[in-house]
Amino acid sequence: MSEERTIRVEALSRVEGEGGLYVRMAGRVIEDVKLTIYEPPRFFEAFLRGRSLEDVPDITARICGICPVAYQMSAVHALEQALNVRVTADIRRLRRLLYCGEWIESHGLHMHLLQAPDFFGAASGIELAEKFPQEIQRGLQLKKLGNDLLEILGGRAIHPINVAVGGFYRAPRIDDLQLLIPKFEWGLQAAIDATRWVAGFPFPDFSRSYEMVSLLHPDEYPMNEGVVASTAGQRIPVEDYEKEFAEHHVAHSTALHSLRTSNDACYHVGPLARVNLNRDRLSESARKVADEIRFAIPCLNPFKAIIARGLELVHAFEEGLEILKSLKILKPARMSYAYQDGEGCAATEAPRGLIYHRYQVDSKGKVGLAKIVPPTSQNQRQIEEDLREWLPRILTDDDAHTADECERLIRSYDPCISCSTHFLKLTVDRHS
């Protein structure tokens, strides 16, 4: 007789924001897997309507305390398109530098404090520091350099105040930024060592067939611009994003599920997608480390996202250094513009994956419509699909063990639940 069983994880840990997991099984047959997202809705798209377009980067930053720059960058690019503003190459470079800061901070945090503990049965990065004191200290110092950069260029690390539609409120002080050069030289080497460290972790032998989606740019690693590319071979202009990807509202989540419009299939965004689609545009040192650790693409093992984060950490330090070493006085700091009726959209790469914004603005500079698709609502269905494959492999009679193993897989996506609400608890329901 097969047994009824429900496994619930009421509150997922080491993820940003709050959600859980519900699994219903009849014997060993998995009937339902739901990533339940109960993070309370905050209605950003509703209260952006009627606000001045200049308020948008400050307000959308508050969607997520871990990746505010991703929201700010996506917002200003979309609004600049609506206003027909083109920023200078120097503003563009400093925006990339700011994004490097956020990738360093966010990847440093996730690699060392959130995902690494899973490979050693530790409850936290703090506990893991007892076993790997030097590695965790190094990780913290790497993360700190990301925050230092955000503070100098953005005013502060969480919710930076220097990002404006058209550029920056104030040109950064070059002397302050140049102080980071020796620290970033240390950071580049430390990031290489950290990547070697995580590449040696005991990874489960688990690969999936994914459609992976990220930005693709002809001559740079994608951050702020590019076409939306899929490992299935599609190249989609950002303007056509909503034709190819649509959000669906499901009962068990305050985050919307984004699926492909052609076949309602899920897809995978994030650092693995980016590395798989853009490996040869990683910086030289990142490519060298990838070769050394034999990181083959396509990599379809979700747990190995931690290695992809490491490679991107190396990239962010190397590109950051290059920009820091070639700074010029930023003039103008901000492009001027005139209000006009218009619409604009943009996609950028948040640390945890593709993020899409679209705005309509009017001739008085007010927002008429705002649409925001964060990375985690795009990964949510993919995570559920992964769990359906993962569960039969790790399932034991011990529900606590099953729940832990499910959480490991979820965490490898670095889900940002706070972001995705417009997002986790594990519940397993077993019955015959």
Next chain:
Amino acid sequence: MSGKGDTSMASNAGRPKKPRVAVFKFASCDGCQLSLLDCEDELLSVASAIEIAYFPEASSDMREGPYDVSLVEGSITTPHDVERIQFVRQQSAVVVTIGACATAGGIQSLRNWGNHEEFLKCVYASPEYISSLATSTPISAHIPVDFELRGCPINRHQLLEVIIALAAGRKPRIPNHSVCLDCKIRGTVCVEVAQGIPCLGPVTHSGCGAICPDFNRGCYGCFGPVMQANCDGLVDHYQSVGHTSEVLLPLLRNFNAAAPQFAAVSDRLSSADARESEGSQHV
């Protein structure tokens, strides 16, 4: 102050027992609790001086209460959270609210002035799946709070000071002057006087380091109103030099929109606007 068992922080002073600290999240962006993980230089030593008993964002080892200190991030926006915050109070000797959401309702309190049904429909295709209140309220509207740490986001150095002070059984030393004074201390040229940019610095609580004026923009009130803020006086001044409510109203209705002093003056502005538009219709 409610609390169970041997949870008085002060009585622990000088004793080897580590204070049990919990971190709870309500409606928020996670940025304020992230501030604790952003104390990269101090994190491991702080973690050895306290017992991190419940901090789901950082640890899967989630221990049951009671707790000596609970740091509470986020505002109350759902029927479930109205009940959950009572549980947090019962389990905690000291409750410290961290950030603008917890202390004032946060940016999501803009719903207090909007139409909740319309907001739901704007974001969600099936609003019936969503359980949410028409208001976003600070933690202090629901339970007694022992200490409030302001900011959107909070200042991590102030967070460390609160944790160290409470562990030592003393009152946290958090300056309570205005951002305006911080500009004078750092020697920042006044953006209002020199450039005519409307700035909330004179009525906003210190804590950010007066960064916005240093970056050539006016303060937008992340740390909420300072004690005895003369918001009416400031708004009257800005109107007298030609700033309209179209600029001033959204400036006040930001991340601390529902803080009483900011809400009172923004309500005054919006009802004056309403009277004016009524008047012009009669002409």
